Amino acid sequence: MNTRSNLVKLLGVCIFLGIWQGFAVLSNTRMFPSAVTVFIQLGYLVKSGVLLENVLSTLSKGIGGLSLAVFAGSLLGIVCARNRYINAALNPLIAVLYPIPKLALYPIVILIFGLGAWSKIIQVSLECFFPLFVQVYAGTRAIPKSILWLASNNQVKGWRLLRDVLLPALLPSLLTGLRIATPIMLIVMCVTEFIGESSGLGYLIVRYSSYFDPASALAIVLTFGLLGLIADRLIVWTRTKAVFWEKQIKL
């Protein structure tokens, strides 16, 4: 049964690549590169070092924004979950702002922070803050009361409460939030690099497209996919290692 399911999975990949290759061979223009061409181009970009340089440029900004969002999201999430006055002030505001595309604010962010790296970092953290806040808030709210009572009975307060009780208890939801936020980070990095940048993967895609070189552009798109996939697997792996007491729950 298991081998059969693996065979079908392989068949799915083969059909996908086959359709792609078939279309490319039939259309027979440079504008529609085949799968093989794209992979060759990817290999060339890796070998020339262009890819690594731009991956690092994109990731350093993206991860910077993401860590800012993690910090702000966990801080406000915990504070909102613990204090009902701050909660009453902030939570409805955040709920209203959540479904709005924050990318529309990018012009304002550019005005304040300029076209450099900071506007991108801030834009990423603006967009990633919301899922992280929602998850951390829900996670802190879901901590069993008995655990908190046990802590307060033992006079655990402040920093120790945060480090030994709150953070481990909300780690699963924080990682879930991170899993939602990472693809958003890649999207925002891509769009902001399309608009005004001279390095990074998004810029490379626009440049190769304007050179009418879709094979290289698609190779970069594939790189984005690989990055997303690796980040996702990494978060799931961290979760199984760090949250070892919640084995049965599938993310």
Added chain:
Amino acid sequence: MIYRNRRPSSELWAITLGFPLVLIILWEIAARSHVFPSYMVAPSIILREALSLVTNGKIFAQMGASLYRAYAGFIIGSAVGVSLGLLSGVSRPVQDLFDTVQGFVHAIPKISLFPAIAIWLGFSDASRIIIIALSCFFPAYLNAMNGALGINPSYIWLSKNNEISRLRCFLQVIIPASLPRVFVGLRISLMVAFILMVATEVIGHSNGLGSLAMSSYEDGQYAEMYATILFIAVTGYFSNLALQRIASALCRGQQLNQEEHRK
């Protein structure tokens, strides 16, 4: 932990309404007294600009163009996503067939395909709708699949016991039972559709709300830019509200049915 007396919730309501109000008033004062730089326009001026955009009708053409793209992409992407997702939830081979490809393509930020698709189709409505539909497909697909996989098995046993045909079981049992989860996916898809509506309009010159915001930024018309952002927020908010209304209308019947079963 400190035990506070439960205060009447009206007091919390005052905080809920008061806090944004205070922020807006502070913004207004700071902008009027030139503490803020000139691009932080006062809220009252933004509102006046928004009103004038409505009264001279300039905004509606842009809004129509934007909503056409967002809804067309959303409907195409989520319709394909939900139907394939439900099929994958029901049939293991279908799920396996899509599994690996889906896992990889899902990880690609679909907006990164936009310049590549623009080589073939230009920066046109067609390429924008394709990008939006592609992005809407995945949340709809994954949630519909999980919804169909997570159905209470006793419903299916019941329908098998009553010798209902597989098609009828799919239409009358599996689809209604997975509907709540499907709508979770659709809500995410709608949000994604609005994000990409803005993102695709900002890149490559076009019409629509996103490009209006970008072009008024480039022209230094900051009041118009804020007003446009306000309109994007409002359309996004009301589209979300409409979807939630549809969801509760469609799922209410299902919950009623469940209660009837329980009796």
